[in-house]
Amino acid sequence: MTAPAPKGAAPQAAPALRVRDLSVTFTGPRGAVTAADGVTFDLARGEVLGLVGESGSGKSTVGLAAMGLHDPARTRVTGSVQVGGTEVVGASDAALRALRGSRVAMVFQDALAALSPFHSVGAQLAEAYRVHHRGASRAEAGDRAVDILERVGIAAARSREYPHQFSGGMRQRVMIAMALINSPDVLIADEPTTALDARVQRQVLDLLDELRHEHGTAVVLVTHDVGVVAHAADRVLVMRDSQQLELGPAERVLTAPEHPYTRALIGAAPTLATVPGTRLPTVDEPEPKPRTAARGLVTPPERPLAEVAGLHVEFGGGRTLLGRRREPARAVRGVSLQVREGETLGLVGESGSGKSTTARVLAGLQRPTAGEVRFDGRDISGAAGSAALRRALSREVQLVFQDPYASLNPRRTVQEIVTTPLRVHTRAGAGERRERAAELLEQVGLSADHLDRYPHEFSGGQRQRIGIARALALRPRLIIADEPVSALDVSVQAQVLNLLMDLRDELGLSLLFVSHDLAVVRHFCDRVAVMRGGTVVETGTRDEVFGRPSAAYTRELLDAVV
Structure with a gap:
């Protein structure tokens, strides 16, 4: 219960979101499964609550319950969820439709899946506005759509474009605009930055921060990323296996957590301050066995195991059905890099930088447009078009997928x-x-x-x-790991990174580690190549790139890490 205000004190404002003893149970083929059990918290206007936990902890279930989105035919929801004093649990369909979008809105993780591919983003935003403003004309709704797009940093002219024409970060901005177009009191943001690169992630978090300060929007930030919570949240609620384990101010929970699981979760995520090459703690091993020594920078032979020189890769091009010339998309432009025997090379960059395309060329899965591609001194430029060469290469080069x-x-x-x-x-x-x-x-x-x-x-x-x-x-002699831990929770990520470190040292493997997570790359890799727009802007040892970056773009990426 909320304590009464002292005599003579100004009355406290009602919370924007009030959750009491919330329990959610799903009924499936194998019986009932409890996804949330006894969750209780308040969220004030303008406050950000970080709802943290691994997959299956129940955090997204709580967010969906606040929207009244659980299917009543297969879900039993008990307790109380109030948005601005309006009860969500047990509300009628009509009441929930009126509430969603206008009083409480949600930003989903996969923006491309949440947006219609058949309508322009401006049309989708305008429709969301007209649903709750029946008297608004198409022109008024269109103007409102343009206004909210500009508010989230998207030019008015782009309102006529379609979701596939936007980058991942821009699509996430469209989703935020969709959620905010009716000025809701509460915003549920479900993993809004998980799939985004460091710079775009920082932009989205800064935008949420502006909105809550300027408009008093209360935000539930559902995430498994402790760094995001540290950057954005006022308070933190930690969940595991449907249970609420810990709730408190972000600074206290993140620096002096009370629950052992919270301590393990925080320690499992490498940061730019983590000692490279050390074992990361996990939930099952909160105090991991020490490695014999933290891996220092290796000194592999100068002769490369795998290399590309002057690599170019283009897609498309030619002529349209009407005979017009179509320029090809240039994914990789003059890239040169080497992976030496026994080393781990980190290949970093934002989405669309060309890092995965470069990796596919080295694996023999993508034919280069121009340039030299060699493995152990052999020319493998034609591997993508030669079954025999690709078969021979695959014995020595293997992939671990995202x-x-x-x-x-x-x-x-x-x-x-x-x-x-x-x-x-x-x-x-x-x-x-x-x-x-x-x-x-x-x-x-x-x-x-x-x-x-x-x-x-x-x-x-x-x-x-x-x-x-x-x-x-x-x-194999070379493993190409393309974002192998980006889809995993932080504790599971720690387990996989520990495993890869052990296998690398035990088997003497060479690795090409493709990632946009700079903290993971610094922890795991010996050398680093930074890509942008299809080119390599900087290459060096881990200490050089992270301690003394020479490229302005690298400094930008490091500054953006939350």
Whole structure:
């Protein structure tokens, strides 16, 4: 209960959002599952509450409950959720439609999926306005759409463009504009920056900060990113397994957490101050066993294992159906870099910088337009167009993908997934393949008991371990890891990074580590190449790039890290 105000004191304003003993239970084929259990908090006008937890903790469930978005046919919601004094739990469909957008609004994580691909962003914003302003003309709604787009930093002329014509950060701004067009009292932002690069992430957080100060908008910031919470939140609520574990001022929770899980969650995320090469604590191992020593900068041989020189990659081009010339998209422009034996090269840059395209060329999956591509002294420029060359290269170069859910075949067992490279490239019999699969699972921290299970029976971190085991099956010399931890919660990310460090040191692997997370790159990599607009703007050792950056763009990226 809220304590009464002292006699003579000014009455306290009612909270913008009041949650009391909120519990949410889903009914599915395997019975009831409780996603939130007894959650209680208040949110004042202009306040930002960081709702923190890993996947499955219940944090998004709480955000959806505030919007009244749970399906009553399959969900039981108890307790109380009040927006400006209006009860959401048990409200009629008509009452909820009136509430959503006008009093409480939501910004979703995947802006591209949340926006209609068939309508311009201006038309979608105008429609959202007219739903709650029945008397508004099309012209008035259009003007309001342009105004709110300009407010979030998008030029009026772009209101006629479609979502696919915007970058990820710009689409997220459109989503924020959509949520704010009716000036709601409460904004639920569900992982609004998770998929964004450091600079764009900082821009979105700064925009939310401006809006809450200028308009008094209360914000529930749902995230698993502790750095985002430290930058943006006034208070923090930590959840795990549907339970509310800790609630308090952000500074206190982040610097002197009371619950062991909170301490582990904070310690699991590397920062620019973390000692490179040390083991990261995890929820299961809050005080990890020490490595024999933090990995210093390696001194690999000068002869590169893999390299590109003067690399150009273009897409499209040619002529349209009407005979007009169409300029090609230049994804990579004159890139030169090397991965040396036994080292880890971090390739960083924002979305669209060309880093993943460069990695695909080195893996033999993308044909270059021009330039030299070599592996262990051999020309592999034509690998993408030659099945024989690509097959030979894949024995020595393997990939670990970003999405551990999409990269594993759901219809195959773990044994079948892990032994696919062995079936393709060796004559090993079924018994030998199973023995090797068991050995690989043990190597990545799983066991032979997992061989006959399917991907859906594993967590995200376990799936990524399976992907790593598959990549190791042929004992490759180079592993290309394309954003291998960006889709994972911080504690699971720590587990995978610890595993990769152990495997790298144990097996003498070379790694090309593609990422936009600068703190992870600094922690994990020996050298770093920074890309922008298809070119390399800076290359150097970890200490040089992070301690003495020479390119203005690199300094911009480092300044943007939250």
